[in-house]
Amino acid sequence: MTANPNLLKGNLDLILLSILEGSEMYGLEIVKEAQARTDGFFDFKEGSLYPALHRLTEQKLLIAEFKYSPRGGAPVRYYEITDKGKTVLIEKRAEFQHFNKNVEALWGKS
Amino acid sequence: MTNLERYLQNASRGTYGKTRALIRQELEANIRLRGKELEHRGLSETQAITRALEEIGAPNLVSTGMTGVYTMPKITVAAIPAAFALTALVIALSISRAQVETTVVGTIPECDFTSTNPPDVPCAIESPYFKVSSLKTELEKTGGTLEIIPEGFNLQFLGDLKFKMDGTPTGTPENQSVNFKREGETFFNMPYVLGLIATQSNLPVKLEGLVNPRLTVGNTAIDFAGAAPIKTTMFRFVNLQTQLQNDLHLGLKFGMTRDCTNLALPRLFLCGVPSQKTHHIRVNAPQGTIFASLEQRSNKGFSMDIAAVNSAGVLEMKLASQTAYFVNDFKKLEAGQGETILLRLTNRIDARAKQYEIAALPATLISSAK
Structure with missing residues (x-):
């Protein structure tokens, strides 16, 4: 089972910030990390991530820098979460949990 | 033109100058990295790049998204007084892909649709x-x-x-x-x-x-x-x-x-x-x-x-x-x-x-x- 695309899209910022919370990564690495951490539930088309990564960078929630990957090849663009990004992540995480909690509360009463 | 070049050209469409170069550089590096991984699994270089391009998805996933990040805001948050000016800009962008310089006018509050009254101040609304x-x-x-x-x-x-x-x-x-x-x-x-x-x-x-x-x-x-x-x-x-x-x-x-x-x-x-x-x-x-x-x-x-x-x-x-x-x-x-x-x-x-x-x-x- 893979994630509903609409849910994925609606929570993309939260997902990306969560993945990047631990360490800096480049695009391909982010996709793999998402798949690995969720047993394939989050299966992004890599191309769909870059606009979001650039948007978050423009919003100063991420910083980006070209660096050489340990795997060799040309420099790849690494993304790292900023302090502002961490703050936003905390907020988004709380929002998400609050929402989930309330949805579950609805189920409990049905 | 190779498949990779064609992809990069299409994926960076609608962006300009340094932004365009940056996007192309980032995409190419990731695609080639993925290509190398696939080569290690036995694919030829050409096959590997082709597979990597399939995996990354259609180029317009990138181009339209990037246009939304870099190009569109320059015409969307602007103080454009009326429909025609706005339409003309979009038309111009669509036809010539020219970059439009504008002035940001500040944060616009989101519209409150829970109210039954029309907003008494300008508010932003999601376009249909x-x-x-x-x-x-x-x-x-x-x-x-x-x-x-x-x-x-x-x-x-x-x-x-x-x-x-x-x-x-x-x-x-x-x-x-x-x-x-x-x-x-x-x-x-x-x-x-x-x-x-x-x-x-x-x-x-x-x-x-x-x-x-x-x-x-x-x-x-x-x-x-x-x-x-x-x-x-x-x-x-x-x-x-x-x-x-x-x-x-x-x-x-x-x-x-x-x-x-x-x-x-x-x-x-x-x-x-x-x-x-x-x-x-x-x-x-x-x-x-x-x-x-x-x-x-x-x-x-x-x-x-x-x-x-x-x-x-x-x-x-x-x-x-x-x-x-x-x-x-x-x-x-x-x-x-x-x-x-x-x-x-x-x-x-x-x-x-x-x-x-x-x-x-x-x-x-x-x-x-x-």
Whole structure:
């Protein structure tokens, strides 16, 4: 089972910030990390991530820098979460949990 | 040109200068890295790059998204005084891909749709873009089909426009067209179309490629491919009043996408919002005749629906979008608050080009009942 695309899209910022919370990564690495951490539930088309990564960078929630990957090849663009990004992540995480909690509360009463 | 070069060219389309170079560099590095991984699994270099390109997805996933990040904001948050200026910018961007410099005017508050009153301050509203892939999905749920997802839509304005508002100069070059693609999806931004139709009711407007050659919903169909008239009663546009007030007249932001406030969606899968209003209008027209409804108020916004006359000789015009929340009903409009116009939609006007004409007729509202 893979994630509903609409849910994925609606929570993309939260997902990306969560993945990047631990360490800096480049695009391909982010996709793999998402798949690995969720047993394939989050299966992004890599191309769909870059606009979001650039948007978050423009919003100063991420910083980006070209660096050489340990795997060799040309420099790849690494993304790292900023302090502002961490703050936003905390907020988004709380929002998400609050929402989930309330949805579950609805189920409990049905 | 190799597949990789072609991908990079398409993926960076709509961006410029250093941004374009940065995007290409980033994509190429990741694709080649993935290619190397695949080579280690036994694929040839060519096969590996081809596979990596398949995995990364269509280039427009990147290009339209990046355009939204870098290019569109420069025209969307600007203080553009009226619809024409905004339309002209979009047209210019679409045609020439030229970068447009603008001035950011600050944060615009989001509109509060929980209120039953119109906003007393300018607010931002999500534009009712028509997301083609959503339409396809919903059609399939209902047993319908959408055979072709068009790459984009074209809108042509023919001749000089008579529209004038807030000091905006009249007129626009002939035969301009507007295309929109965002987030890797095809969207059709309706405000421009409907704004001009509503305020230029004597102006012939061609909607080219608005719908697919054949669109079916359940047992009904719109057939643009043959010579027959429209067959469906299910195709509709949804109101845009507040949209126009905010986006066009106040010159605020546009560009957000929202599935549920789409235009041109068959009514059976319009979102269930609390603002639905239905008007039953008796008209002197044969069953199956298709009308569009418009409301005009001093050149400020309108609502629009499309429906066919039913067997009882009644049009059921339904306003069912968030933006319809603020729209007065027909009765109030009849009392002098505005003017309601019904337009009869005519047949396709050019078989080869699949062009469809919405022809203005004199106001024909006969009666309405809630």
